[in-house]
Amino acid sequence: MQQFRIKPNGFAEVRKKMIKRVIPTMLIALIGGIVIAWFNSQGKTGDSNVLPFLVPFFIIVMVYSLVRSINRQKKLFESYTLTIADNVITRQMVNTPEITIYFHEVKDIIKSMEGGFTIMGLEPADIIIIPVQVEKYEELEAVLNQVKPVIAPPASLYLLQKGRIFLSLATAGAMAAIYISDNKIIVGIAGVLGLCLLGWTFFYLSRSKNVDQKTRNSRWAFLLVMAAIIGIMVVKLTAVAE
Structure with missing residues (x-):
């Protein structure tokens, strides 16, 4: 039996990517909300006076939500365990369903441009995602190639x-x-x-x-x-x- 977990401080890389991805989305949502509120308040002076108070409030809520999301993802990420044994691949992670794929059920093993792996099972929901921050990376790649040759991601x-x-x-x-x-x-x-x-x-x-x-x-x-x-x-x- 071989087990693979996340390497120490591996989440630091993921946290940076999360912040870069989430902050622009939050800003778009905030700007969109301000635009909608501004258009709806045209001709209503009372509504427009509320905006200076609502904007800081929503910024605080977004920052709070981002911090909570990062902490939750950290807990998930650090609980990640990939087990390969007895002709089966199993992914375990706290608060998520366990995923089990037998070797003969593996359709494809795809290596992303960032270096992570995705194991595709027969069912659409049977997808095991392996982050690039996994420990014993070279050993894992060699084992996966024995299960099924690892391929580059398709253009689609x-x-x-x-x-x-x-x-x-x-x-x-x-x-x-x-x-x-x-x-x-x-x-x-x-x-x-x-x-x-x-x-x-x-x-x-x-x-x-x-x-x-x-x-x-x-x-x-x-x-x-x-x-x-x-x-x-x-x-x-x-x-x-x-």
């Missing part, structure tokens, strides 16, 4: 990973358009786009075994947002033009 997977930023921007843009615009065509297109993106995210969080239970539970909030979008669409699309 590379585009999907890069497309996550676009999806975040598209979701923020769709939400802003739904709240700001009164044009029925824009509201209709943005509403359908927003519902599709939020629905895909809800489905992904429901199926993924690489997401901790707390994050998975948060997916129910997406249903509330989707319900709000549907409500706004109904009101704006059925409104009689003045």
Whole structure:
């Protein structure tokens, strides 16, 4: 039996990547919220006076959420254990479902450009992600090559990973358009786009075994947002033009 864990101080690299990825997303959400509030407050002096108080409040909330998220991810990351024994590969991590893939069920083993590995099983949900910060890296790569030759990521997977930023921007843009615009065509297109993106995210969080239970539970909030979008669409699309 061979076991592989995360090397000491391995999370420091991950924390830097998280901050670089999350902060721009939070700034986009904050700016989007300010823009929406500003447009909705036009002609309402009382509402515009609230913004100087709301912006610092939301900044504090975002910073607090980021710190909590980093601490939670640190706990998950440092509990990571990969076991290869008896013709089976098992990934264990606190607060996440255990993933077990037999050697004969391995479809592909992909090595990312950053150096991490992804083991693809027969079922879509059976995906074991191995971070590059794993200890005994060269030994692990040799073992994986014995299970199935490690391959480079296909172009489609590379585009999907890069497309996550676009999806975040598209979701923020769709939400802003739904709240700001009164044009029925824009509201209709943005509403359908927003519902599709939020629905895909809800489905992904429901199926993924690489997401901790707390994050998975948060997916129910997406249903509330989707319900709000549907409500706004109904009101704006059925409104009689003045």
